[in-house]
Amino acid sequence: MNVSDIKQYMQFVGKAARTASRSIAKADTATKNRALIAMADAIRRDEALLLAANAKDLDSARAKGIEAAMIDRLTLSAKGVATMAEGLLQIAALPDPVGEITDLNFRPSGIQVGKMRVPLGVVGIIYEARPNVTADAAGLCLKAGNAAILRGGSEAIHSNQAIAACVKEGLLSAGLPETAVQVIETTDRAAVGELITMQDYVDVIVPRGGKSLIERIAHEARIPVIKHLDGVCHVYIDEQADIEKAIRIADNAKTQRYGTCNTMETLLIHRNIGNKVLPALSKIYLDKGVELRGDSAACAMVTSMKLATEQDWYEEYLAPILSIRIVDDLDQAIDHITQFGSQHTDAIVTENYSHAQRFLREVDSSSVMVNTTTRFADGFEYGLGAEIGISTDKIHARGPVGLEGLTSQKFIVLGDGQIRQ
């Protein structure tokens, strides 16, 4: 397709999504669930087809010499197919957020005013290699009553089209318009440029991928973007921490998985407890192959620690590297998080009630925790059922974004002939 064809194609897709969004918005829960279950059935049945399509993507990715990490994200296994189907069934089992009415109260004028939860309309999702996002995003958008336009990475085009066929089959079998979920058929980047500027047809964009992709999209979009930039997460071990909990939490926050956005990247330790926790913790980290970079006070407590540079405090390593800073008090810990953090997830370990309360209130991150690991910042762990992403924005939704983040609330007013004086 040339550029003007792409514009025309995307306008066509957008218009169809807007029309479909009206049907999906009024679809009842049973219908949406029937579609989700039928999608899962089709995915299970088509396992061989999906794996063959994925093999095609993998072959051309390898031929292009694409890096191993990307190949890893692109790969769909039989287990991966089963997990996709399971994910759709889990979404079917979640309560339907649409139509929920809250706070319906009488006002002095006699009218009743409340809020009804409603779909956003059309959601555009832009993602990279992982093909399972196609099924997850389709399922979440559908359950939240939205139409979806999905734009996956070009390297996953065959996998995504195969999954899209199962999604379409599910929609049709429940009597819903197949255009409720559309997977962009062109790998041309111009399609993204169109998607993020079609204000009449798209209500919100959710980009998933590396920071540079997301920054570019946020910069160019003419539509609100629910975005996640980086996860520079902290654990602060307070002077009054329980030593055993502190060590367990700081270990888990760093080493349970290295490459996730909710992994701790900087450990802050109160000066007076440093000698009680740092030697034991360092041993755990070094045994697991974690490189430690400390400020001079931390280095003085543990040999075999490199001196951190200021840049280290800003760094999202996504790797077995940890920066460690000794702080004088809670204020200095909060100041450090405010200055260097990314407002993603931060935790305090303390037995002191007032310190816990202050940390909860004053740390301005999407998730703030007491006496537990940053690794819990996740839609499943929070009970949202599944997540379309994690938002580090401040308006609309913060933290893991599940069904509720894909909806909004309108006011409803019930009267009996009242007029305004």
Next chain:
Amino acid sequence: MNVSDIKQYMQFVGKAARTASRSIAKADTATKNRALIAMADAIRRDEALLLAANAKDLDSARAKGIEAAMIDRLTLSAKGVATMAEGLLQIAALPDPVGEITDLNFRPSGIQVGKMRVPLGVVGIIYEARPNVTADAAGLCLKAGNAAILRGGSEAIHSNQAIAACVKEGLLSAGLPETAVQVIETTDRAAVGELITMQDYVDVIVPRGGKSLIERIAHEARIPVIKHLDGVCHVYIDEQADIEKAIRIADNAKTQRYGTCNTMETLLIHRNIGNKVLPALSKIYLDKGVELRGDSAACAMVTSMKLATEQDWYEEYLAPILSIRIVDDLDQAIDHITQFGSQHTDAIVTENYSHAQRFLREVDSSSVMVNTTTRFADGFEYGLGAEIGISTDKIHARGPVGLEGLTSQKFIVLGDGQIRQ
């Protein structure tokens, strides 16, 4: 100031606002209320000063030949001064939204997950002539725990600076930083360009004013904008409407005030009830001097009605003009609202349960009403206490935006040493 000076000045203002936002975010309710009450006291005490400053603005506006409607909006009377002070006291009396914790539930892992309501941070407000917005916006932002940067219309500069002095005095008397509310001191338009692109210092922009101002700001902003475009509001009189309620509501929705965004601009009437309501309604409208523009079916029912053009269905008259269309059924009414409306406020008049439910669910507007007047779409009437504006956006806040719309929610997680497996 030249352009580079303005850039420097705005950066200075932004940095100060960001710093102040941290103090305001942790200020307790009593402190914020003390500041609000002190502001109100200062405004009452300085009535003569405020009126003198306003007279200065009015003189130069008249010298410039500014239109009467603008002069009207710019004018501050003694009663206006009292109302501003009263507004601040009402905000002081509202419950503090900041720190409210909801949905704190245990998860299978043993952690407790909930949400805490938190300020947005720094709010930039851009408005036109009305000086009272300076006090209202300052009060709402403060109570919601935000720092505010206010940019009023250049024609109100003296009035706004005089009000700003009272606001500053209130902040200082409560021990809060005076930079928590800053009123931009330059009337240069370049300041707006800076304000809406200072991503590091400003979290959200709320423009108030004409559609063209808001569209320009939304287009140029690099920061989320909570905006209100137009209010093409509808009342649909269903076949099964109570005639007496229908007439009362349709009268009030149009004629109680003509120039407000929640005034009805188009009346939709079911074909089978047209002859029962339209003659009586037309008489009311015509007696009040409302010009009627109907489709051919409506014109056939009432003489002295002009034939409407398609453009009329899109029009926000803000004037004693009403367009009237006869529709075949509920579906056609909803389709009309979907096609021509502005997703602001729409109402149905009906005694039919299913029609009311369908209208509530299917009309995608920020306020949807049954058997009452669109004129109720207002922060005070909804019990929000006051409003910073009305949002016709779909994410974050829809409808009247009060204190809650100036806040967001973060996740809080309370543990007792739990780690992720």
